[in-house]
Amino acid sequence: MTENGSPTPWGLVVGSSSGFGAAVSLELARSGLNVLGVHFDRRQNMPQVEKVIEAIRETGRAVHFFNINAADPGKRAEVLNQAQAHWEKAGGKHFVKVLLHSVAFGSLKPYLTESADEELTQQQMDMTVDVMGNNLVYWVQDLFRRKMLGQGSRIYCMTSAGGHSVIPNYGAVSAAKAVMESHIRQLAYELMPHGITANAIQAGITVTAASSKIPGIEKLAEFAKMRNPGGRLTTPDDVAQAITALMSDKTHWLTGNVIRVDGGEDIVT
Numbered sequence: 452m453t454e455n456g457s458p459t460p461w462g463l464v465v466g467s468s469s470g471f472g473a474a475v476s477l478e479l480a481r482s483g484l485n486v487l488g489v490h491f492d493r494r495q496n497m498p499q500v501e502k503v504i505e506a507i508r509e510t511g512r513a514v515h516f517f518n519i520n521a522a523d524p525g526k527r528a529e530v531l532n533q534a535q536a537h538w539e540k541a542g543g544k545h546f547v548k549v550l551l552h553s554v555a556f557g558s559l560k561p562y563l564t565e566s567a568d569e570e571l572t573q574q575q576m577d578m579t580v581d582v583m584g585n586n587l588v589y590w591v592q593d594l595f596r597r598k599m600l601g602q603g604s605r606i607y608c609m610t611s612a613g614g615h616s617v618i619p620n621y622g623a624v625s626a627a628k629a630v631m632e633s634h635i636r637q638l639a640y641e642l643m644p645h646g647i648t649a650n651a652i653q654a655g656i657t658v659t660a661a662s663s664k665i666p667g668i669e670k671l672a673e674f675a676k677m678r679n680p681g682g683r684l685t686t687p688d689d690v691a692q693a694i695t696a697l698m699s700d701k702t703h704w705l706t707g708n709v710i711r712v713d714g715g716e717d718i719v720t
Contacts, residue, residue, distance in 0.1 A: 458601070459541075460548035461534075463487045465521050465590060468500045470659035471609055472553040474687030475694055476503065480512040482695045484548055487534055488516040491556070521554055522582045524589065531593055546601040547594055549698050552587040552608040552631075555661030557624045571623055579623040584630035591638055591649075602646035605698045608635060609690075610651045610709060612717050620666045632709055639707030648706035652694065655685030655713030681714030689714075 462479035466472040467488030476486050486507050492500055500516065507514040515537065519526035538545040557579030560571040587608050594600045613621045614628030631651065638649040656675035662668055676684050693712045697705070711717055 458544035458546045459485065459538075461485045461487055461545060462549040462551070463489070463534075463547045463590075463594075464551045464553065465489045465586075466551075466553035466555065466609075467516060468492050468496070468503060470553070470555065470661055471654065471657070471687045471690050472551065473503045474691040475551050475553070476514075477506050477510070478688070478691035478695050479549055479698075480507045480510040480514065482698075483512070485513040486515070487530070487547075488514065489521050489530060490516060490518055491520055492518055521590075522556075522586050527590065527593060531597060531599065535597065535599070547599050547604055549694065550590065550594065550600070550604070550606045551694065552590065552606075554583055554586060555609075555659075557583050557627060559620045559624065559665060561620050562622050576623050576626070580627045580630055583624060583627035584634065587631055588634050588638070591642075595642075595645075600642075600645075600647055603700050603703070604647045605702075606635075606638060606642070606647065606649040607694055607697075608651050610653045612653065612655075612713075614653070614709075618665070618671065635709075636707050643706060646703065648703065650697070650706060651709045652690060653709050653711045653713065653717065654690050655679065655711075655716040657685045657687060657690075659687065675716055678719045679714050679716045680719065681716075683714070685713050685716070 462476065462484040464472045464476045464486065467476045468490035476488055480486050490500060504514055504516055517530045519530060558571055558575035560575065562571050564570040591606060608631050610628045610632055613625045614632055635649050635651045642649055656672050658672055672684060690712050
């Protein structure tokens with residue numbers, strides 16, 4: 452419980468070990484939230500994950516990271532079971548103040564090539580749209596059913612300009628982003644009576660471990676920097692600071708939007 456007796460707020464970041472997710476996890480902790488992080492990393496990446504966890508601990512907030520497949524319903528249930536068990540042991544009331552879905556896991560293949568072996572398959576399309584798009588809904592459903600969300604909870608997901616424009620080899624991810632934005636609108640509509648908001652965050656071109664896998668990212672980044680009125684690329688910290696500002700209770704009427712955090716990049720043709 453907080454000092455005034457109100458429920459203890461937590462951040463739940465799905466995709467918490469690097470990029471936007473890591474930056475948001477740390478900024479939420481700096482802003483007074485305890486942090487639940489969900490990530491999917493191999494052993495060689497764990498030293499970097501431990502650095503993120505230690506940075507959060509240094510803020511004085513509680514932190515629990517779970518290395519699981521966020522798209523696995525059984526693993527999702529295990530995470531939420533453990534979170535609720537921790538809350539019960541700690542005593543008092545707890546709730547997820549901020550849920551961020553920031554999973555970057557999908558196929559970056561073209562739709563059409565001369566060789567069928569090199570083009571996007573149905574399985575790859577289905578996986579990309581499900582993991583990066585539909586998965587948000589399943590996390591929200593479970594949290595809502597367990598009453599882990601409440602009045603004042605804020606739901607965010609990461610989208611991009613690729614959700615409404617063409618980037619080479621980004622077709623399946625673009626479809627997933629468009630699907631996610633549609634889900635945000637529906638969630639905003641259904642959750643508003645409960646005092647819960649849902650918004651998508653459209654970041655500008657940002658160099659992260661995930662975006663570095665996009666073919667031609669160097670040229671995309673160079674072009675984005677040239678046209679951005681701010682004269683630079685977007686950083687994960689830009690997004691983290693925006694989300695912590697937007698989680699204020701004063702934004703209770705702000706829902707169902709795609710909010711650009713890009714320094715004006717997307718308004719320049």
